[in-house]
Amino acid sequence: MQKYFIPKESLMNKVIDNSDAFHIIKVMRFRIGDEILVSDNEKTYLSKITALENNKVSFEIVHEETGTNELPVFVTIFQGYPKGDKMEDIIKHSTELGASAFYGVMMKRSIVKIDEKKKDSKIERFNKICKEASEQSLRFRMSEFKDIIPLKNIDFEKYDKKIVCYEEFAKESELSNFKSIVSSLKPNDKVAVLIGPEGGIDDSEIEYLKKLGFTLCGLGPRILRTETASMYVLSTISYEMELK
Amino acid sequence: MQKYFIPKESLMNKVIDNSDAFHIIKVMRFRIGDEILVSDNEKTYLSKITALENNKVSFEIVHEETGTNELPVFVTIFQGYPKGDKMEDIIKHSTELGASAFYGVMMKRSIVKIDEKKKDSKIERFNKICKEASEQSLRFRMSEFKDIIPLKNIDFEKYDKKIVCYEEFAKESELSNFKSIVSSLKPNDKVAVLIGPEGGIDDSEIEYLKKLGFTLCGLGPRILRTETASMYVLSTISYEMELK
Missing domain, CATH: 3.40.1280.10 (SPOUT methyltransferase, trefoil knot domain)
Known part of the structure; x- marks a missing residue:
């Protein structure tokens, strides 16, 4: 599963339009319906891609991922x-x-x-x-x-x-x-x-x-x-x- | 201290004449009297450089280094x-x-x-x-x-x-x-x-x-x-x- 740390506004608007969009579309070649993890560096969400345009990726949230894998210190x-x-x-x-x-x-x-x-x-x-x-x-x-x-x-x-x-x-x-x-x-x-x-x-x-x-x-x-x-x-x- | 793993014959003859000689003379720029560690991969010796010629380094052994720092497994x-x-x-x-x-x-x-x-x-x-x-x-x-x-x-x-x-x-x-x-x-x-x-x-x-x-x-x-x-x-x- 590919994860993207995105700005808070991106998470609010459910749209990725920075260099991560290029990575999603051109490098990973994801398609509509594919799942990615998105995080605003506080919470992580399993999400589904709903639209792919020129350097703009729309997504919907499937559910919040619970649990952490951070080092305890x-x-x-x-x-x-x-x-x-x-x-x-x-x-x-x-x-x-x-x-x-x-x-x-x-x-x-x-x-x-x-x-x-x-x-x-x-x-x-x-x-x-x-x-x-x-x-x-x-x-x-x-x-x-x-x-x-x-x-x-x-x-x-x-x-x-x-x-x-x-x-x-x-x-x-x-x-x-x-x-x-x-x-x-x-x-x-x-x-x-x-x-x-x-x-x-x-x-x-x-x-x-x-x-x-x-x-x-x-x-x-x-x-x-x-x-x-x-x-x-x-x-x-x-x-x-x-x-x- | 710089260490060199050298062939057994090198250790026998107290002469280094392979690419390590280049390293000693040109890279490290050691001089006569400088100390190096040499090892035949069995024993390690503190040694002193006694002569430096074109791509040929002579040395004498000062003493054997005891102890090991190998991982126990x-x-x-x-x-x-x-x-x-x-x-x-x-x-x-x-x-x-x-x-x-x-x-x-x-x-x-x-x-x-x-x-x-x-x-x-x-x-x-x-x-x-x-x-x-x-x-x-x-x-x-x-x-x-x-x-x-x-x-x-x-x-x-x-x-x-x-x-x-x-x-x-x-x-x-x-x-x-x-x-x-x-x-x-x-x-x-x-x-x-x-x-x-x-x-x-x-x-x-x-x-x-x-x-x-x-x-x-x-x-x-x-x-x-x-x-x-x-x-x-x-x-x-x-x-x-x-x-x-």
Whole structure:
């Protein structure tokens, strides 16, 4: 079943007339009578297509879908800004695995510099990936890419648990820290997960994060690439909280 | 620290003269006196570079590195052959996460057809990725890409546990199956993990796998892409067995 997150007005009017209409008509080649899931990011409805015109899809609601498949905790990934198009892969896979929100974090060892003029279009592009990945994985709610921001400007106050993934010299205690935090999570906890860029996290940043109440966590005895760390964290939270 | 898996003769002669020499001299720009890790895939040695010539690196051994960071179980990923270059990403990330071996599996819904003439060069390419990812993640042993092979030709006899990742209609029992298998793993178990291609697994294949003793496992309530499934499985095995 294909899902579309659509604007509230679209849901009110039962008409999709944005780029999703193109996807429905030209990519998926749906026909009148075919069923799709539509959501205003609050409720999801099984719907039936009633008309297809030039870039305009009308539908009627069959019934509201109940139940959720959201991770029981709200995980925000604070990703040290990586090279190339790794951020896109991180957003894609972490959204499938249940992340709520993302920040791109400019850190001492981030190699990429983000041109202020290009920042908004990057954020827009990343939110498009959030939407597509949320649709593909049939998420109940969309993940959101919030901002690209220097580490020092982030307010971590509201998070219940704060984890920094610290690969170097994963010591015995750091290998136990992660499991003890994950196994202590309670539904609706807000979890901040900070992951360094390719070059890792500078000692001064580690000290700063410790002062803010972050716990240093090793993710097993092998060295993970920056783009793999969030997947490890989210998979294990799902395993701990969602599987019986 | 940079690691290189080198042929046994290289280790005997204390000379690296294959493409790794290029990497050492031109990419990493190491100098005489710099330290590297070398391994013949059995033992790992901290070594010091003693000479650098045209595409030839001499070294001396400082000491043997003891201890291992291998996952306590042998996980073989049987990956339904995916589209594009997804197989490369799967090998890369799953190697970091501790997979022992890979097969590309031709299944009913595999869209890509592998030309027999190109098969060997593909396998060679995939093993190069195994080597690089094993080096990057400082694996004690290299992962290995074994073969590209139709499902019916695989002998699953030797595996202690057999998991098939089954996303569709993740039922309550399938969400409990995975956790009960992972939490029952014992060191040195051989684990077969079968993951369908993008289009999923055909009903007849599911029946066939059940007869061979595979357990159907759901990996949480969201739909994962084929390239994300192995990361979920490996991360959670690490979490269960490696973190205290």
